[in-house]
Amino acid sequence: MSIRSLFQACLLSPLASVALAKPLVGRSGTFAESQRLADPSYGPIPGQDPVFSTYYGVEAPFPGNLKDPILPTKQGPPGVDDQVWQNLLSAEWIIFSFYQQAVEAFNETSFIKAGMPNSTYKRIQEIRNNEAGHLRIFQTLISPTSIKPGGCKYQFPFYDPISFLALVTVLEVSSMAFLTGLVQQTQLATSQGAMIAIAETEARHEVWSLIEIWKTNPFGGPSDTTFPYANQILDTTTAFIVPGSCPKLNPQYPSPRQGLPALSATHDTKSLTPGSTIGLNFTDPTNQPQFASGQDYYAVFFHGIANISVPINTTGFPEEIIRVTIPKEFETKGVIAAVIADTPGAPTKETVVAGPGIILEQPAELATQLI
Incomplete structure (x- = not known):
């Protein structure tokens, strides 16, 4: 392999x-x-x-x-x-x-x-x-x-x-x-x-x-x-973390915890480099995002000290895979963090509805997955 x-x-x-x-x-x-x-x-x-x-x-x-x-x-x-x-x-x-x-x-x-x-x-x-x-x-x-x-x-x-x-x-x-x-x-x-x-x-x-x-x-x-x-x-x-293995006296981790749906790329995603179109997969079947009818949603990509928001179509979810193109403006260096938000730029943590996922750009051999 x-x-x-x-x-x-x-x-x-x-x-x-x-x-x-x-x-x-x-x-x-x-x-x-x-x-x-x-x-x-x-x-x-x-x-x-x-x-x-x-x-x-x-x-x-x-x-x-x-x-x-x-x-x-x-x-x-x-x-x-x-x-x-x-x-x-x-x-x-x-x-x-x-x-x-x-x-x-x-x-x-x-x-x-x-x-x-x-x-x-x-x-x-x-x-x-x-x-x-x-x-x-x-x-x-x-x-x-x-x-x-x-x-x-x-x-x-x-x-x-x-x-x-x-x-x-x-x-x-x-x-x-x-x-x-x-x-x-x-x-x-x-x-x-x-x-x-x-x-x-x-x-x-x-x-x-x-x-x-x-x-x-x-x-x-x-x-x-x-x-x-x-x-x-x-x-x-x-x-x-092995479920149930933490000391009972430990505080909640992390605190506060939003418990957002996890975000990954679909198996048919070919590349995670800027300019590539990826499918979004919400990996936990028991924790799926809820998209309100009539509400606009965005994939917000953070790279360097900036972020770029890309509108996404959620009307067919969950029957249809949500697809989005990683902004081509980003260079293939470092990492890109991605979230799904109901507001451009995800200005507060409450506007984030799923994610984050981390897209690794270096080294190229490992730049295969959104985690």
């Missing part, structure tokens, strides 16, 4: 191969030990301890081995940015566990046999370490009056090194779109600075994947794509 076909199969059926993914293993700390994390000086400190960059063991590094939620230690109102950091911490548990599962499932030889550089497994471990550091940073940025979410159980649609690396690229490239949205949700300048610092690290992961793994140009144009409704992107990651 070609890389393109394999990757398309993974994303067209996001959970089709999860039974083959290995569960997260390794020593887990006790609930009492997790509560010690409420003290920001407990354990290794990101930026000061090399465990967050150059640890090459298989077992989950601190604090990834302490998955219980951390209870508040003080009474009082939540910090002004606590909800944003809670959302990001819950998302970080997903990303950390994604890399941790790969560290456990594969080894250095696995990637070499797949034709990847000799250093690939070590780079995956180092990214895993960075993500563990993000866990700790986000825990310390949530005020002591709010709960700090714990980890759930997760399943991911990879089953060999190539399918894993394809998903790495999608997650790392698309993460820039939701991080730019999350920055807009924070109120404190210190929160904004911290989030940008994290985004810069994620950008390095993205560049490594594009250059070393796919041997492609990493430059994505003059601006990464900014998508204003980060929680809508975070909502799509709930597909990786």
